[in-house]
Amino acid sequence: MDLFYQKLLLIFFTSLGVLLGASLIGSISAVLVGYPPVEVLIRIAREIKIWAIVAAIGGTFSTIEILQLGIFEGEFRALAKQLFYILSAFVGAHMGYLIIINLVGKNT
Amino acid sequence: MxxxxxxxxxxxxxxxxxxxxxxxxxxxxxxxxxxxxxxxxxxxxxxxxxxxxxxxxxxxxxxxSKDVIITKIAPEIILKTDNYTDQEAERIKLALNKEIVNHYQNLIGTPLKTLDPKLLPGIVNGRIMNVEQKQFKVFVKTMVLSETMYIEVEVKENLLPPSL
Structure with missing residues (x-):
């Protein structure tokens, strides 16, 4: 999966999966310890969003390094790619968040 | 393997x-x-x-305070009929219990010496109560006044309309 669009999709679905998995499986713990599961589900979904993006683009350092190369050494193509990867991860994570919110039927 | x-x-x-x-x-x-x-x-x-x-x-x-005050109403219902199953009888007794407690509710917190024991049974005696879409006539048999007010009532189903 080396092509640009392939990597874009990989990042999108990874961030979506991280968010859905973390919140859905994580909320089971709330049931076990007697807390309101939906509240915990939504809180995890909200808090894990940024980590889902980071996990999907594969760690922050390489991305920041490429951003630096793009800005200071004129590698605009790489810079644009990285921005699209971040955007894709963000869209995936946000879509996961929206799925969770609509699944439990709460407007928050 | x-x-x-x-x-x-x-x-x-x-x-x-x-x-x-x-x-x-x-x-x-x-x-x-x-x-x-x-x-x-x-x-x-x-x-x-x-x-x-x-x-x-x-x-x-x-x-x-040294005065005895009524704190609880404890009615005891005796239902004189065989027309009902145990569950129905329990349900009717519970509803009548609630009705009787409602009638005496205002006495809770009242000092015992201020009450007239002759008048108290008359509050529900001979009264017809509507419970579970049926009418029951209530007769007070025993009444004991203390902190817990005990009332034993006999209940008969009123098959005729109240006007007759």
Missing amino acids: MGIIINKAACISCFMLGLLLGAALSVVSIGNNVDTLYYENQELELQLESVSKELEEVKSTLSK
């Missing part, structure tokens, strides 16, 4: 996955109800706490 081990591992993995998916789906499907019940429970706990405090205060105030 290797194949059996792999199958076993795959079975366990499938089972675990199913367990997690099932749990996650249950959280999504009944989570809202659980949340509502949790908050209701919290609210009731809070109410219980405040009511318990209030009760303790009332008890301490009552123990300080």
Whole structure:
């Protein structure tokens, strides 16, 4: 999966999966310890969003390094790619968040 | 042999996955109800706490005053009929119990010496009460006045309309 669009999709679905998995499986713990599961589900979904993006683009350092190369050494193509990867991860994570919110039927 | 081990591992993995998916789906499907019940429970706990405090205060105030005060109404219903099943009879007794307690509700907190024992049975004696879409006539048999007001009543079903 080396092509640009392939990597874009990989990042999108990874961030979506991280968010859905973390919140859905994580909320089971709330049931076990007697807390309101939906509240915990939504809180995890909200808090894990940024980590889902980071996990999907594969760690922050390489991305920041490429951003630096793009800005200071004129590698605009790489810079644009990285921005699209971040955007894709963000869209995936946000879509996961929206799925969770609509699944439990709460407007928050 | 290797194949059996792999199958076993795959079975366990499938089972675990199913367990997690099932749990996650249950959280999504009944989570809202659980949340509502949790908050209701919290609210009731809070109410219980405040009511318990209030009760303790009332008890301490009552123990300080030397007068005997009516604190509870305890009716005893005797239903003179075989037309009902045990469950129906219990339901009717419970409803009549509630009605009688309602009639004497205002006496709670009243000092015993201020009450006229001749008048008290008359509040419900001979009264017709509507319960479970039926009419019952109430006759007071025994009444004991103390902190707990005990009333024994006999109840007969009124088959005729009240005007006759």
